[in-house]
Ligand SMILES: O=C/C=C/C(C(=O)O)=C(/O)C(=O)O
C-alpha cells in the first residue's frame with residue numbers, strides 16, 4: 314500500500330505553447346513561473362508549479378502525486394511486485410519537474426501517473442496571479458478511464474485512497490485526505506478530464522463566470538452546485554480541449570466520520586448539479602405550451 318500525501322502537478326502536451334500560456338494566465342489567472350521555447354510552468358499556490366505545458370502532441374502527459382521523502386523506493390518495489398511496470402525518473406526528468414525524485418507507471422486507464430518526492434515549494438512568496446480569479450489552490454484532477462469500477466479498485470487497492478461518492482458507474486470521487494476528492498475518475502477512454510482550482514468565495518465563481526462569458530470562453534457546465542462535494546462549480550474549455558474548473562466550498566470528510574459513499578442516480582436531473590433539482594417532475598415546458 315502506498316501513501317499519497319498530496320497532489321503535485323499535471324503535465325499537458327500542446328501544439329501551441331504560446332496560446333496555452335496566454336490562456337492559463339489571462340483567462341485562468343495563473344502565475345507564469347517560467348517559459349522556455351518548449352515548456353511553460355504555472356503556479357497557483359505554494360507549489361513552485363502545478364501545471365506544466367510541454368510542446369508536443371496535445372494530450373495529457375502525466376498527473377503527479379506526492380509521497381513522503383524516503384517512500385519512493387518502497388513504492389517502486391511494491392508496484393513492481395504487483396506486476397506494474399515502473400519507470401525511475403532520470404536526473405534530467407527530475408530537474409524538468411522540479412522534484413528530487415519520481416517514479417512513473419500507468420493506471421488502468423493507461424494514464425501516466427508520477428509519484429514524486431521533494432517537489433519544490435515557494436512557502437513564503439505570494440503567488441503573483443495574472444488576474445484576480447480568487448484561486449486559493451490546485452484542488453483536484455479528473456482522470457478518464459474506460460472502466461471506472463476497475464480504476465477505483467486499482468486506486469483503492471494500491472493507495473491510501475477511499476471512495477467518497479459514486480456517480481452511477483460513470484464517475485468515482487476519491488480522497489486521500491479530508492478533502493472530499495482530489496482524484497476523480499470519469500468514464501471515458503483515457504486522458505485528463507479536468508484540472509480544478511479552488512477559489513475563495515462563491516462571488517469568485519460568479520465573477521469568473523461573467524469574465525469568461527465576456528471573453529467568449531466556452532462554459533462547459535455551471536455555475537452549479539455538486540451534490541457530491543457540495544462545491545459550487547464552473548467548468549470551462551481552454552485551447553486543445555483542456556477542461557478547467559473553478560470550485561468553492563468542497564466538503565471535508567474527517568477521518569473518524571464513518572463516511573459511507575453515496576451512489577448518485579444519473580437518471581435524475583440534479584445528479585451532478587443540485588440547483589437542477591427543481592427540474593424533477595417539471596412537466597412540459599411553459600414556453601412550448603400550445604394556446
Ligand atoms: O460529475 C460530478 C462531479 C463532482 C465534483 C464535485 O462533487 O465537486 C467534482 O468537482 C469532480 O468530480 O470533479
Ligand SMILES: [Fe+2]
Nearest residue numbers: 455507509558
Ligand atoms: Fe471537479
